[in-house]
Amino acid sequence: QEIGVIGIPFSKGQSRHGTDLAPQKLREAGLIKKLEDHGINVTDFGDLPLETHPDDLQIGNTKNPKTVGAASEMIAKSVQGILKENKTVLALGGDHSMAIGSIYGHWLAQPDLVIIWVDAHADINTPLTSGSGNMHGMPLSFLIKELQQYIPELPGLEYVKPCISAKNLAYIGLRDVDPGERKIIEMLGIPAFSMQEVDRFGIKEVVDMALKAVDPNGDKPIHMSFDVDALDPTLIPSTGTPVHGGLSLREGLYIAEVMAATGRLSVVDIAEVNPMLGDAKDVAKTIDMTLEVIQRCCGRTRRGAYPPGYTVP
Ligand SMILES: N/C(=N\O)NCCC[NH3+]
Ligand SMILES: [Mn+2]
Ligand SMILES: [Mn+2]
Numbered sequence: 001q002e003i004g005v006i007g008i009p010f011s012k013g014q015s016r017h018g019t020d021l022a023p024q025k026l027r028e029a030g031l032i033k034k035l036e037d038h039g040i041n042v043t044d045f046g047d048l049p050l051e052t053h054p055d056d057l058q059i060g061n062t063k064n065p066k067t068v069g070a071a072s073e074m075i076a077k078s079v080q081g082i083l084k085e086n087k088t089v090l091a092l093g094g095d096h097s098m099a100i101g102s103i104y105g106h107w108l109a110q111p112d113l114v115i116i117w118v119d120a121h122a123d124i125n126t127p128l129t130s131g132s133g134n135m136h137g138m139p140l141s142f143l144i145k146e147l148q149q150y151i152p153e154l155p156g157l158e159y160v161k162p163c164i165s166a167k168n169l170a171y172i173g174l175r176d177v178d179p180g181e182r183k184i185i186e187m188l189g190i191p192a193f194s195m196q197e198v199d200r201f202g203i204k205e206v207v208d209m210a211l212k213a214v215d216p217n218g219d220k221p222i223h224m225s226f227d228v229d230a231l232d233p234t235l236i237p238s239t240g241t242p243v244h245g246g247l248s249l250r251e252g253l254y255i256a257e258v259m260a261a262t263g264r265l266s267v268v269d270i271a272e273v274n275p276m277l278g279d280a281k282d283v284a285k286t287i288d289m290t291l292e293v294i295q296r297c298c299g300r301t302r303r304g305a306y307p308p309g310y311t312v313p
């Protein structure tokens with residue numbers, strides 16, 4: 001499977017500078033070489049030239065809608081284009097508002113996509129239920145058809161068409177869900193496997209149940225939106241909203257290996273790495289753990305592999 005890497009140097013979906021530096025940091029840590037060393041064909045499409053909208057504003061408490069909207073539109077076009085080249089997209093964020101564009105672009109190319117959202121957070125606040133007004137806590141609300149009656153028109157987001165049904169979304173890793181989000185999850189019956197379910201059933205069962213819920217026939221293109229804060233903060237200290245009691249590295253790798261093994265993993269978002277948070281050791285650890293997960297999204301497995309036609313020397 002061919003991988004197309006796109007850098008999304010973006011931070012305006014939240015308030016902490018730094019997530020825009022993550023794509024370059026991941027490259028500098030050897031991302032491309034690590035993938036190639038494991039026999040993975042990878043093309044690096046560079047970073048999107050994202051810009052801050054000059055006269056952006058705040059609507060209600062929603063911050064930077066024009067900047068987020070313009071970025072999402074550019075992300076959508078890029079993701080759609082890479083999918084058209086029959087490559088799996090590895091979208092390196094950037095804060096999680098990037099998913100507005102990556103999911104929309106995925107839908108433009110493969111409308112029957114399903115979403116696996118791996119995150120400590122649900123990111124499904126509407127502009128009206130959000131406390132902070134940071135759009136990285138809202139991406140899914142702009143995309144889910146059943147929520148559109150609750151979404152006000154925001155300047156910059158006009159082009160985003162609601163394109164996902166709640167039944168095509170499943171969560172893994174939740175442990176910090178706002179009241180409004182909990183209401184939405186229950187109202188729409190979204191399969192949500194929090195860390196409590198991970199503890200109760202184990203990661204194998206949770207991954208099986210999540211996939212069964214959104215893709216019962218095992219024939220849909222999969223969009224995995226992976227917020228690194230799904231992993232435990234001891235593994236990923238350099239992220240904006242860490243929450244104790246996260247996924248272990250092994251659980252994170254397992255999720256990635258199973259998704260990749262379906263052969264239908266079409267788009268992977270890697271969100272919320274913030275290299276400006278914590279000390280140098282924290283940043284190095286965060287980047288290192290993120291690279292571990294990314295490699296398994298792209299087909300490396302802990303079981304080892306060999307190229308087709310390989311014969312033992
Ligand atoms: N990391 C975050 N989302 O995944 N932050 C925003 C969440 C606020 N409810
Ligand atoms: Mn998130
Ligand atoms: Mn999160």
Ligand SMILES: [Mn+2]
Pocket residue numbers: 153154157158159160
């Ligand atoms: Mn609209």
